[in-house]
Amino acid sequence: MEKNRREESSGGARTEKRCLPLAQSVRHGSKAVTRHRKPMHILKQKLLAVTEYIPPKPSAAPGAYPSQTKRMEQESGLVRFLKKKVETTFEECKMLVVVQNNATNAEDMLLLRHRLHKHDIAIKFFPNQVMRSYLPSSQYRNMLPLFIGQTVMFVSKEPKVKEMLRVLRSSPQMILLGGCIENTMLSREGILNYSRLPSITTVQGELVGGLTLMTSQTVSMLQRHPAHLSALLQQYIKQNQPGGTPESTAPETTPKTEGAAV
Amino acid sequence: MESWCGVTLLLQQHLKILSAGLKTYELPQDYSGVVIPEKPKLKFLNKVPNFKKAKKEMKRLRDIQGPAKGATSFTYGQYAIVAMGGGYLEWGHLEMMRLTINRQLDPSTTFATWRVSAPYKPITRKGLGQRMGGGKGAIDFYVTPVKCGRLIVEVGGRIELGEVEGVLNQVARKLPFPAKVMSKESLAAMHQEQAEKEANNQNPWTFQRIARSNMLGLRRVISPFDLHNHGRFTGKFFNPSRV
Numbered sequence: 001m002e003k004n005r006r007e008e009s010s011g012g013a014r015t016e017k018r019c020l021p022l023a024q025s026v027r028h029g030s031k032a033v034t035r036h037r038k039p040m041h042i043l044k045q046k047l048l049a050v051t052e053y054i055p056p057k058p059s060a061a062p063g064a065y066p067s068q069t070k071r072m073e074q075e076s077g078l079v080r081f082l083k084k085k086v087e088t089t090f091e092e093c094k095m096l097v098v099v100q101n102n103a104t105n106a107e108d109m110l111l112l113r114h115r116l117h118k119h120d121i122a123i124k125f126f127p128n129q130v131m132r133s134y135l136p137s138s139q140y141r142n143m144l145p146l147f148i149g150q151t152v153m154f155v156s157k158e159p160k161v162k163e164m165l166r167v168l169r170s171s172p173q174m175i176l177l178g179g180c181i182e183n184t185m186l187s188r189e190g191i192l193n194y195s196r197l198p199s200i201t202t203v204q205g206e207l208v209g210g211l212t213l214m215t216s217q218t219v220s221m222l223q224r225h226p227a228h229l230s231a232l233l234q235q236y237i238k239q240n241q242p243g244g245t246p247e248s249t250a251p252e253t254t255p256k257t258e259g260a261a262v
Numbered sequence: 263m264e265s266w267c268g269v270t271l272l273l274q275q276h277l278k279i280l281s282a283g284l285k286t287y288e289l290p291q292d293y294s295g296v297v298i299p300e301k302p303k304l305k306f307l308n309k310v311p312n313f314k315k316a317k318k319e320m321k322r323l324r325d326i327q328g329p330a331k332g333a334t335s336f337t338y339g340q341y342a343i344v345a346m347g348g349g350y351l352e353w354g355h356l357e358m359m360r361l362t363i364n365r366q367l368d369p370s371t372t373f374a375t376w377r378v379s380a381p382y383k384p385i386t387r388k389g390l391g392q393r394m395g396g397g398k399g400a401i402d403f404y405v406t407p408v409k410c411g412r413l414i415v416e417v418g419g420r421i422e423l424g425e426v427e428g429v430l431n432q433v434a435r436k437l438p439f440p441a442k443v444m445s446k447e448s449l450a451a452m453h454q455e456q457a458e459k460e461a462n463n464q465n466p467w468t469f470q471r472i473a474r475s476n477m478l479g480l481r482r483v484i485s486p487f488d489l490h491n492h493g494r495f496t497g498k499f500f501n502p503s504r505v
Contacts, residue, residue, distance in 0.1 A: 032487065033323035033348070033497040040496075041483040047472060048493060053505040054464040078284035113272050 075133065082130045089124060090140065093155040097164065097179035097191065098146040104173055112171055119163040121156040142185055146177050154179075161195040293420040297338075302373035304360045304415070307380035309353040310404055318398055319384050326350070326498045328491055330409035333377045339416030341426050341445045342377070348498030349439035350405035351414075353381055359415060359433050366429040372419035381406050408439065410500040439498070459505050468505065469493035 030038060040048075075083075090096065104112075113123050131147045152174075154164060159181050168174055178187045186194060198206075221229065326348035336342060356378075363374050381404035388399035408414065414437070417426050423445050434441035444452070472480060473489045487495070494504045 031323060032485065033327050037499060038497065043478075043480060044483045047469065047480055047484070048504075051465065051467050051469040051472065051493070051505075053459055053503065055459075056462050056464055076284055076286055110272065117272060 079127075079130055079133070082126060083134050086126055086130060086134050087138075089153075089155055090138065093157055095121075095154075095156045095159040095161070095179070095181045097154040097181075098143070098177045099152050099154055099168070100175045100177055101150055101152050102173045102175070104171070108171060112167065112174070115167045115170070116154065116164065119156070119160050119167075120158065121154050121160065121164055124153040124155055126153065140180060143178075143180060146179075151177070159194075161191060165192070165195055291422065296340075296418060296420055298369075298371070298373045298419055299338075302369045302419070303364045303367055304374050304376060306360065307353070307356050307376065309381065311380065311382050316384060316401055318386055318401060323498075325383070325407035326409060328409060328487065328495050329500075330412035333412050336413070336416060336446050336449070337375075337377075339373070339375060339418030340421075341418070341423055341430065341443065342416045342449075343414045343430055343434050343437075343441050344444045344449065345408050345410055345412050345414060345437075345439050345441050346502070347439035347441075347500050348407075348409050349437070350383075350385075351378060351381070351408055351438070352403060352405050355437060356381070356406075358436060362433050363415065363417070363429060366426075372417065372421050372426070374415055374417045377413040377416055378406050378408060380404075383407055410439075410495065410498075414441065440500075456505075463505050 101109075109123075116123060128147050128149075128151070132144065135141050135144050135147070156164075161181065165176075168176060176188050176191060178185070179191060180186070181191070181194060221232070328348075330345070367374060383405050384401040385403055385405055386399040387402035388396075392399075415430075415433070417430065427443055430443040434443055469488075470492045472478075473484050473493070481489070484493075492504070494501055
């Protein structure tokens with residue numbers, strides 16, 4: 001409803017070139033302030049639609065980059081204390097294994113701890129926040145992706161992987177994720193392979209056996225029947241001197257060896 | 263014996279881990295500058311002002327129109343009801359506010375003050391079934407006109423927002439215009455947000471720019487009031503989303 005209020009004017013402004021009309025119509029619409037929302041002229045509606053607020057678009061999506069302000073948050077005392085504890089644990093222990101625990105009772109956890117305690121393996125609980133703030137600054141930064149979700153650490157001074165795996169077999173809800181054994185990062189498969197490795201004594205024995213293989217073979221050869229040995233030596237000479245006749249030394253050696261055998 | 267000791271030690275260690283934690287608490291508010299006046303409750307406001315001779319007044323609806331000029335900022339209190347539109351406050355509204363707020367006030371820790379005056383504007387009404395004409399009607403009641411952005415009631419004391427928010431919201435819902443419960447900080451934040459919006463608006467076309475330079479002859483459909491208020495107010499209504 002257009003509101004055109006023009007007073008009825010008999011005179012009006014009259015100049016030489018233009019003059020207002022003598023009689024003008026008066027139309028009364030509603031007042032400016034109404035209880036209802038007045039219907040707006042279509043042009044005014046269009047104007048309001050065109051001049052709406054457009055917010056600035058962020059250059060990157062909100063979660064794309066980590067916010068810098070968040071990192072500067074001051075760590076509470078407890079976090080700092082736990083960080084020191086983590087540091088000492090990492091320095092002392094040779095074996096660190098990260099295990100995911102899913103819905104373990106307190107009772108089951110206690111039994112697990114008892115079994116591992118017999119092999120001197122300790123279970124450590126550290127909040128993920130503490131690990132995430134400590135690990136990037138240390139040499140173990142590649143362990144960061146392991147600490148997601150509910151995780152628990154098995155630490156021990158001696159790497160006793162076989163016993164640990166045997167104990168873990170009894171609690172199927174504890175899933176082995178990976179770890180760091182004697183300064184080498186190992187995944188789950190790596191830890192299993194490590195457990196299947198033979199012990200040091202067996203490896204040493206194997207090495208010694210391999211080195212003394214040739215000498216032991218010669219000893220066994222000498223202890224066999226001399227006829228066999230003479231035949232072998234004849235064959236060896238034939239190979240070394242191609243196209244040659246068996247030497248006169250061959251029959252001479254036989255009485256000598258016979259003498260030696262006796 | 264050793265194994266028994268080991269078991270108890272394990273138990274203790276396990277229990278310790280399950281209970282460890284640290285809660286960081288927010289610092290409590292500092293109420294050093296807060297003074298609770300002698301009469302902390304809302305005072306009674308008269309229905310009718312003390313006139314010897316009551317005069318009839320014109321409607322003058324422009325006292326509802328547009329943004330408020332006075333009583334737009336906090337004086338002594340911390341939390342207030344702020345009008346988000348224009349309207350008339352009658353004695354009934356004021357009584358409702360007074361009774362509800364006074365009931366919930368703890369006079370030792372909280373105080374409340376009016377930021378509107380008692381009704382002074384006379385509203386006339388003609389009798390039922392009267393025909394047009396015959397002069398202006400008689401004065402029926404008095405009202406207080408309120409513009410958008412004005413504070414109605416201010417509450418303060420040694421309290422947090424959460425304590426008074428419930429009562430003030432309850433009251434704000436019953437008012438004849440849209441009203442909001444705000445604290446000093448939130449009011450300042452609202453003003454700042456509006457200023458930021460105006461600064462970082464990506465739309466090159468603003469109402470103010472088009473209206474002031476009369477682009478496309480749009481002054482024909484825009485009133486001078488709209489031009490002055492940049493299209494944020496329409497009559498007694500307020501559009502907070504307009505920039």
